[in-house]
Amino acid sequence: MFVTELTTDQLHYHKESRSFSEEASALRMNWCSKQEIFKVTNPATKQSRDFVYRRTLYMGASEDLDIGGWEYKSNDGLVLTIWND
Numbered sequence: 001m002f003v004t005e006l007t008t009d010q011l012h013y014h015k016e017s018r019s020f021s022e023e024a025s026a027l028r029m030n031w032c033s034k035q036e037i038f039k040v041t042n043p044a045t046k047q048s049r050d051f052v053y054r055r056t057l058y059m060g061a062s063e064d065l066d067i068g069g070w071e072y073k074s075n076d077g078l079v080l081t082i083w084n085d
Contacts (some may be wrong), residue, residue, distance in 0.1 A: 003028050008042045010039040011080070019079040026071075032070040032082050040080065057081070 008025065011020040020040065024030065034053045041048040044049040051072035069083040 001037055002033060003037045003039055004029075005039045005041065006014065008040060011040065017079070018077065019081065021083065022083040023085040024085045025084065025085050032084075036072075038072055038080055040074075049076070049078060050078040051078070054079075 006019070006027070011022045013020055021051075023030070036053065038051040039048055040051060051074050054071045054073045056067055057071060058070040059066045067084050069081050071079040072082070074080075
């Protein structure tokens with residue numbers, strides 16, 4: 001497993017859906033992996049959560065189409081989406 005460390009300052013938080021998101025290019029990433037774990041830390045509280053791979057998001061109904069992003073989930077139900085831009 002690969003661990004990528006991020007802070008909440010690097011992500012957009014969506015309170016209504018309890019989720020974080022960001023574009024891959026803003027995180028200087030080209031691709032996300034099913035083997036990747038994102039450790040997201042809140043710098044103010046020093047608390048962190050691990051997000052593990054949940055699914056790949058496609059730009060349409062078929063997996064033959066372009067990858068739109070990757071979704072990761074924490075143990076307490078928060079979602080992290082990395083958009084493939």
